[in-house]
Amino acid sequence: MTNQELLRIAMWQSAIDANCCTEDFCQNENRIVLSTSNPDARKYLTLPFYCNLISYGNNIVASVNEEIADVVKEYINKYPVEHCFETPNIHMLNNELQKKDMLICFMAEYFLPDMNVLIAKSCDYETRVLFPEDFANLYTTEWANALCQKRKHLDVLAVAAYDKDRLIGLAGCSADCKVMWQIGVDVLPEYRRKGIASALTSRLAIEAIHYDKIPFYCAAWSNIRSVRNAIKSGFRPAWIEMTSESIDFVSEINR
Known part of the structure; x- marks a missing residue:
């Protein structure tokens, strides 16, 4: 596309x-x-x-x-x-x-992905693609941006980062409509500013595209950290x- x-x-x-x-x-x-x-x-x-x-x-x-x-x-x-x-x-x-x-x-x-710059970025930690059965027990406050407790049935895909066996970051896709999936991401405070959020967000965006879905990302204008992650992950402002x-x-x- x-x-x-x-x-x-x-x-x-x-x-x-x-x-x-x-x-x-x-x-x-x-x-x-x-x-x-x-x-x-x-x-x-x-x-x-x-x-x-x-x-x-x-x-x-x-x-x-x-x-x-x-x-x-x-x-x-x-x-x-x-x-x-x-x-x-x-x-x-x-x-x-x-x-x-x-x-x-x-x-x-x-934000929508810029297909001219979108790539799966890397970080220093292991990442894994997760499906609903894999993240069924992750509906906690730490991952409230990545997963939605109120609309669990819409959460269809995720990418997680691990430090050994510890979950340290999670990006999730919500199937908010037929053609577009929304991405949300959380990283534990002590692991931030290490490129984890952009690695998870960019890889999840590419995974969504493989499913013929358009990933999109939403941020409040005042959430500088989130906006920076969107840009670093290969997304650009759209509407x-x-x-x-x-x-x-x-x-x-x-x-």
Whole structure:
């Protein structure tokens, strides 16, 4: 697969998630669409969205509830694309969402592999490919980024690093939709900065591609360590999203 093909498929999946057309992400004008449920959407999404903004860099596609559509349209057309995803501008949108008992909740950057640079990197420790029966007992706090306790059935593949018989790092793939698998990775604190995370992430990405799946990686913008790992592993920024949730939902997370 080429980088262009990977990007096109990612946009196709985003279109399913947002209830729009793939071509909408390539336009110069912003788009407002009404959100709806779709069984082919990424499994961790809560649909329909109340307000979800997606950008692949050209414009913003806003997938929204009808009652907030006019407000969001005014907002995304008032500021440059990049400013709509950062302060101080997002306070303007958040103030309007709060009137509807909603708040901006999730803000993330998504990465796709660069097929021109992606290789299986090495580290100084043994690595092994694991399957669900191999990591069934690894749903603990140490590996909470690599494996998802709430959606165990979606965890399909992993690559682990060992210091002798001790598990020291784990990258896992979640089959979040039919064509794309999300990678998460954890390394024990005392083993960080040794190239383990990038070795696991890059090898798992290649393993996923061997299964004809597109690996993707998600990181909060403020998580410098995670973003550095994405870049070192051969991934590059592809799109960004910002999602609202109910005030109660946000309050529960903040407890």
